[in-house]
Amino acid sequence: MKTDRSKLKMIINQIIGMVVFMIGIFATYQGALNQKPWLGPLIVMLIIIYDLLSHRKNIIARLKFLFLVAFIGMLTESLLIIFSVYSVEPNTRWLINAPFAPLWILALWLNFGTRLPSYLSFLNGKHILNAISGFVFAILIFHSAKSMGIISFQQGTLSLLICAIAWAIIIPIIYIIAAKLLLKPSTKEIK
Secondary structure, three states: OHHHHHHHHHHHHHHHHHHHHHHHHHHHHHHHHOOOOOHHHHHHHHHHHHHHHHOHHHHHHHHHHHHHHHHHHHHHHHHHHHOOOEEEOHHHOOOOOOOOOOHHHHHHHHHHHHHHHHHHHHHOOOHHHHHHHHHHHHHHHHHHHHHHOOEEEOOOHHHHHHHHHHHHHHHHHHHHHHHHHHEOOOOOOEO
16 A cells, blocks of 8 residues: 555656646746746746755755756757857847857756656666657757747758757766766665
8 A cells, every 4th residue: 555655656746747847848938939038047946946945855966966957058058059050049048148058048957957856766877768868859849949939050950960969968977967966876766
């Protein structure tokens, strides 16, 4: 009976986590689309606060992890922009000027960072699967952003491929960092 309750609790937590994650994505894209680029970062900040308060025992490790995700995401996206792989519509910027990635893109990375620990139990150490998911999600995300008119590809389809390859490289790295920071060494369970 207890295992049934714990499985049910885990399923409910996953569903709630996914809904909150989707709210962060929706708010970020809608803010960028409607010249309110502060909306996504504000909502994601609330999601981060909720996540940290929900995991008080592990708050320092989660903060370190979120900082590293922010750094890696910002560095990756800024390099893609600097090297003219894609460009961001100027009216979607707030606080961070070109050539760096705008704050709404950083918010998307942080939103991902709050969700990733819940995937560690089944994706830890699966580097090829993480690379494939990075590749596929990059295609979906960048294609959607281009379709919405908030980014433009500077090199056509090649831009999309470059973004997908970049994500196929960095997503496994982020999972490795998450495992080192967030998993107990002896049991490989989330702290």
